[in-house]
Amino acid sequence: MSRLANKTALITGGTSGIGLETARQFIAEGARVAITGSSAASIENARKELGEKALVIQADAGNADGQKAVADAIKNAFGHLDILFVNAGIAEFNPLEQWTEAAFDKSIAINVKGPFFLIQALLPLFAKGAAIVLNTSINAHIGMPNSSVYSLTKGALLTLAKTLSGELIGRGIRVNAVSPGPIATPLYSKLGSSEAESKAMTSHIQSQIPTGRFGEPSEVAKTIIFLASDEAAYIVGSELIIDGGMSNL
Template sequence: MSQQFNNKVVIVTGGTSGIGFATAKAFAAQGACVFITGRRQSTLDEAVSRIEGKVTGVRGDMSQLGDIDRLYDAVQKQHNHIDVVFANAGGGEFAALGAITEAHYQETFDTNVKGVLFTVQKALPLLRDGGSIVLTSSTTSITGTPAFSVYSATKAAVRSFARNWILDLKERRIRVNAVSPGVTETAGLNDLFGGGDQAEGTKAWLAEQIPAGRVGQPEEIAKAVLFLASDEASFVNGVELFVDGGQAQI
């Protein structure tokens, strides 16, 4: 196993399940000192216990600025810098135009846009020059999905952040890239699709639309994140890397 992130300080928000958990596990396996966040202490504790390596859990809701401050306070108790920020925490629910409520809009934008913005901004005093930021966008940033317009708009905003922040951070040589997963096997996706047989049926139908012929696995997204965060991607900046089996290209 490569140790290219040995002793690097890495932040993974939304790191208790799915893509975030798989990515935190992959960073830790390569020697990183990983900080993960999650909203529920019990879930956070379980995730930490399942990750081998140097990992610290900090309970927090990244849509709340005070919780973000608490995250970086916890980092500073152990380290004086950050090398990588993976701003991954996010989520969404279906709501068709005509049924969108203010609460749905506010919660989705607070989590997916406000949370990403301030997770990154508040990391900057600690983030090393030449460091790396990876944002979680989605194939919905460029494709239409019925009853998913609010979530899709938030992910388009996240993708736009990457394009603009590379200019704001140019002098510090900090790279900012977005990873855009397609349909990926996670507990969150199963919940979104109604769980049980309904979720399995929906995923099977979606797999037929994907050139690779299947849905993705969180570990496959994690590999893309680690590439974007690594020195191997030293000349990759501002991109949206689709990890979706080719779905967004057809």
Template sequence: MTKRLIDKVAVITGGTTGIGLAVAQRFAAEGASVFITGRRQAELDTAVASIGHGAVGVRADMSLLADIDRLFDAVQQKHAQIDVLMANAGGGTFAPLGAITEEDYERTFGTNVKGTIFTVQKALPLLKDGASIILTGSSTTIKGTAAFSIYSATKAAVRNLARSWMLDLKDRGIRVNVISPGPIETPGLLGLAADAEQERELRAGLSAAVPLGRLGRPEEVANMALFLASDESSFVNGAELFVDGGEVQF
């Protein structure tokens, strides 16, 4: 490791599994003091142990403003400023038009949009001038996906938040960028399948839509997050960077 984040403080929401966990592990290995969130204590404890390097876990549901406050209170007890904030907590479920429920809408928009908005807004007093904000988008920001319209709409909203927030924060030199993964082999993605046969079909269908012919790995998204968190991306702002194997590039 090159220790590109030495002496930096990084907060990653939704860091107990999949992409968030891979990012937290990489940031910690690169020298950052890492804070993660998760909704379930057992999974949070396991993730913190796997990250090591003094990582701190805060149990929080990022759709709840009181939980977001608790996260930043925990950070402030140890550090005066945050250098990197990755608003990664999110999720969604399949529901075709005609079967979408109010609960589906409230849950998905609550975490993916409301949670992202207030995570970033409540972090502002702690964010260092020149900090890097990374939002987790999706390849669904620019393409339609059957039975996944609510999730896709939330990620399109996240993408536009970055465009607007980079203007709001320009006087502080804070960069805001989006990482939009394609199909990444995570428990969240594979958990969309109801059984082993559906998982096989899901893997095959998603892989067939990717020019590289496979699902991505969480570590490959973490590599992009490290670039955006580091000074190597000092002139990258308001961008949407795809880690999708070429899925939406043709």
């Protein structure tokens, strides 16, 4: 298919999980793709996976000043931008009493501050009809224990999707959000401190999903393609929840 033919796209956090799968599918749909990643190892793996079909940019998603360098790289490579998928993020889960100011600030920087200033830096590059998709979470809607800071940041992104949709539509830029529930990515293997604890936690989460399974990155990527494509030209400031019915319980 070629729903994204002749479009340019940037995916932050595109070296693994949902980001990498979205990059694969964007390329298959005809887009020219750039991705960002923070670690040298993940960047090398993404280069091997995507080859010359994607521009890979090393960037710290939580460094507000560094977002200008990402925008410069996009300008030099593409000249303009049609699609931005803000996917880079961090998920840390702790009881309220265990949070430190440093850990709090890190989550805010990576999940909210960096994305905000990336969009600002890219603003002159967005073509008319451009689409921005923010990756939020069902945690913005449900009261999951130990998720206070993560949920706070995802709620902020969801609000940003709504406010920027009103602010940027006059420039021909659509802003929407996807809110995945539990997706089979490396994130969930890191939630417990041991293999046994991780298995117990994932089993508990799965028991709360009406469909009885975790979602696949490809299922999220297909939704993002739709929102980024011209098929969604009349969808502005919306949120698509992809959680197997979990948030309806």
